Amino acid sequence: MRQIAKLLLLSALLSACSGSGDWRADAISAAKGKMHKLVSDPSATFSHVQLTGDSSSGQTCGVITAKVGTFTREARFIVYIDNTAGPFVEPGMGQSMSRADFDWAWKNDCLNEGYKS
Numbered sequence: 001m002r003q004i005a006k007l008l009l010l011s012a013l014l015s016a017c018s019g020s021g022d023w024r025a026d027a028i029s030a031a032k033g034k035m036h037k038l039v040s041d042p043s044a045t046f047s048h049v050q051l052t053g054d055s056s057s058g059q060t061c062g063v064i065t066a067k068v069g070t071f072t073r074e075a076r077f078i079v080y081i082d083n084t085a086g087p088f089v090e091p092g093m094g095q096s097m098s099r100a101d102f103d104w105a106w107k108n109d110c111l112n113e114g115y116k117s
Helices: 002-018 022-039 099-113
Strands: 045-052 059-068 071-080
16 A cells, blocks of 8 residues: 555656646747737747746746837847736837836846846
């Protein structure tokens, strides 16, 4: 009986460990969805996408390539998991945030939190 209990406990622990990365994939997918809406381009593509921070106060940082009018542009973006701010995209992609404010957020919330270019 003890062996069965140990096996059940081990199975539960393994299941919990194997699912622990799912929140990252979900957060990245949600961030991409928010960015598609923000730039009004459902065909936008993403690169260098990384999640920094944790599951309650982290952010997804990366690069989006989207059409802006007749031009295709590339810009960095930040989407916060807790929805307290943003999403933000670099100026020039249709957002009114200043370059200085975006650069400050990028440095503090992406680079200082572990984002690797």
